[in-house]
Amino acid sequence: MKDVFIIADNIFSPLGGATKENFDALVHDISAVKKHNNAFAAEPFYAALFDNGFSFDQYVDNGNYTKFESLLIASISEALKQCDVNVKDGRTLLIISTTKGNISLLETEVYDKQLQQRIALHTSAKLVAAHFGFVNQPLIVSNACISGSLAIIAGMRLIQSGKYENIVVAGADVITKFILSGFNSFQALSNGICKPFDAGRDGINLGEAAATVVLSSVRKNADDIKVVSGAVSNDANHISGPSRTGNELYQCIASAMNDAGLSKQDIGFISAHGTATVYNDEMEAKAIALAGLTTQPVNSLKAFYGHTLGAAGLVESVISVKSLQRNTILPTKGFKAHGVSQPIHVCKEIIYKRINNCIKTASGFGGCNAAVIFSKQ
Template identity: 55%
Template sequence: MRAGEENNRSVYVITHNIVSPLGDTSEENFLALKAGLTSVKKQFDSEIAAEPFMASLFDKDNDFFDQIDEDLTRFERLCMQSITGALSQTSIDIAGNKTLFILSSTKGNISLLETQPESAALNSRVSLNTSAKIIAAQFGFTTKPVVVSNACISGVLAVITAMRLIRTGEYNTAVITGADVISKFVVSGFQSFQALSSDVCKPFDKDRTGLNLGEGAGTIILSADEKYAGNIKVLGGAVSNDANHISGPSRTGEELAGAINHALTDAGKDASSIDFISAHGTATAYNDEMEATALTLAGLQHVPLNSLKGNYGHTLGAAGIIESVISLQSVEQGSLMPTVGYHKNGVTNPVNVCTAETAIDAQTFLKTASGFGGCNGAVIFGK
């Protein structure tokens, strides 16, 4: 590949899969959303929290947790279930030296710290690098796996990372999987921030009181092969950092707006070309306020927008991928899903929140994400 050609190399979406409490395939999940379902409900699990809490969790007797080698952790089995579902729809060369595996997660096997005594073996087992190698070996990937763990933009950043590596010509195909499971460690952390809602969360709503957590996994497979030229592409992406506060988002929204504008430039698009937005929309007071301000700064305040946190909860390292997959289906099926919990504007700069399933003729959409440490991500998909 000649110098300067890398950004001209198209990156196509081959296929995808979602495994969540709403379904084991992308199709099952989309149908559940069309039916108005949410998997967020009151949970009674003393191993995770002393008091009931609202979250989206798998049933403990879910079959797929028992279908793979017992030496694998619950987190790894969840990842593998999603990868298996995606691979069943394609015939890519897993073992080829041009095929990459990327694992996106914020917590991985952190729950092992709650049940096992400290040791060098435990420290290694908790490492996301260990999980990535185990999963890669199970499927027969031969290239070194890549781990992306950057708070709640991990899923979006993993897609951007794959896009960039494919553009360089180093890889032709990428399998990107994002997953997280909920444990006492995770719940107690968000409780310490007083960030959890006692009801189904309400993104961008005046009465929002916090987020819900969720478990899930999503996989997207990307390729530069021109035989997929009719498929939706990853057109561009960018990241930024607020450098503002370890847990509090920017007060101006300029940094997320900057990531959005750089993503638009990378994609060769402008704000007028975005047909809808899959927002981060955590339903926390400060994140929703910042995100709405950023979208306004980027000239996108009137573009139809949804948040899926009221359906899935916040699935952390899986969120950017799960929510992108649902948006890909929205483009393919011409139907934009509503934002569960939204009733009345609750942000200073109002955005166009979708409140009912809406027929759309969309070509291009934007997926945003923000997270602890001030990280922001924006990725653009389109035909």
């Protein structure tokens, strides 16, 4: 089976338009989450949003693209600058992950057949693919909040099958009134910067961002990280409530570790979903404990980026890759007092040590779960 390497990457977020900018901000404890007062909500809320005056003009040369599509184009552009992948090659594919895409158009446009077509995810995917000249029809992955992680797994499997040599995986979401009101209806929004795994956690922050990884069957750089395995599962429990036991996410973790041939001692750290809701964090802690990984460092990046929905798995995977390359495990901002039933090792401060492998987990509405393993080896 072919190896799959990450040969280029990008994070385009309110913290910066390059991966290095983003990673350095996290090392210096800089968060994109701020208090906002705008038309999204009647009351102030905390989120990681681009400034109102932010422009994508250097990436798009006309007004045919929405903010969502412009964000994807910006991130993909920055990633492609780092490698020599030919997007016009028939063995190159574009995969896009998102949860809501252009849902904001429902707030500003008259709903008719034309809008129905414009708002479709495949329409955005085709526009982005055409912008760069991809010759293959793009693939859309939209499976709640595991979309970004699932897109990486799909890309890995397609390369391993021998069908493609290079795959550009990009994900994005932007925060709209529709999205904010939806999470607010669940009473899931925090009244401050969120606190993953903390005893005082009270909900999530939302965020907008894009991220891209370029996967290849050919290693291009000495420090390229390998995507070694991935697995998905479903709780079959509730449309919005996670598993009570964590067993289904544990199945993902165990399957990914088994496929990679790794033991629990081989895992350097876990990049958790860590939304800072009461039930998600508890479920993840139970899954980590079932996997026998309670002594491995765990972090969540949600208090830095907010929950970026379809981009989250990609944003957090890119940071995990940089953590492996720099032998640096980032802390869980907002975490102070242990607040889950299992004795997992939540990072409070930066850890510098040699690490070879890490696990990225994700979970989402509908009970979906994913786990991806990245490795230096």
